Amino acid sequence: MRKIETAALAALCLGMGLNLAACSKDGGGSGEAPASASAAAPPTDAEKAAALAALPAPYNTGDLSNGQRKFALCRSCHTITEGGPDLTGPNLHGVFGRTAGTKAGYRYSDAVKAAGFAWDAEHLDKWLADPRGFMPGTKMTFAGLHDAKDRIDLIAYLKVETGYKPVP
Numbered sequence: 001m002r003k004i005e006t007a008a009l010a011a012l013c014l015g016m017g018l019n020l021a022a023c024s025k026d027g028g029g030s031g032e033a034p035a036s037a038s039a040a041a042p043p044t045d046a047e048k049a050a051a052l053a054a055l056p057a058p059y060n061t062g063d064l065s066n067g068q069r070k071f072a073l074c075r076s077c078h079t080i081t082e083g084g085p086d087l088t089g090p091n092l093h094g095v096f097g098r099t100a101g102t103k104a105g106y107r108y109s110d111a112v113k114a115a116g117f118a119w120d121a122e123h124l125d126k127w128l129a130d131p132r133g134f135m136p137g138t139k140m141t142f143a144g145l146h147d148a149k150d151r152i153d154l155i156a157y158l159k160v161e162t163g164y165k166p167v168p
Contacts, residue, residue: 043160051160059121062156070145070154077142080161089140095119096164111137121155128154 043051053060071080077089084091090106097120101113115135117123126134128151130144145151158164 048160051164052156054166055156055159055164056121056166058152059156059159061152063153064157064160066150067153067155067157070150071157073142073145074154080158082163092158093162095124095162096121096159109137109139111135112139121159124155124158125151 048064052062052064055062074089077087079085079087079091080093081091082093084093086103086106090103090108095103097118099118100115100123101108112135128145131138131140131142133144145154
């Protein structure tokens with residue numbers, strides 16, 4: 001019975017995205033989120049719906065549930081919470097508007113450091129479709145998300161979850 005309970009708890013934790021240490025630079029550690037990551041209360045469903053509605057088209061029609069499912073492909077290497085750790089890839093909180101290759105404390109490939117653009121939906125869409133085709137020389141091993149609707153949903157999800165604020 002103990003093994004079943006342990007397996008069920010592990011599955012629950014994986015499903016909730018708490019197994020973020022798998023790809024961390026130090027190979028794990030305590031598995032606890034940094035204090036700053038837990039300090040901010042997560043947005044409510046109503047706040048998420050309002051944030052989604054405020055996005056420019058076509059992202060305002062994004063399916064956040066599908067975007068969350070697609071982010072599962074990214075979760076082994078990226079976190080999205082404010083103050084969350086860098087794993088194999090950088091933490092993505094605040095990514096929109098940030099110049100590619102400039103997140104403090106993360107070691108980017110030379111290709112990303114030399115990109116010279118700020119992350120926006122258009123660049124992220126091209127990146128997600130084919131990272132190595134869009135930016136030859138990147139360290140990112142993800143093969144790409146080929147369905148355009150899935151990319152819209154994922155970008156909408158990331159905008160809602162990573163602190164994106166539309167410019168008035």
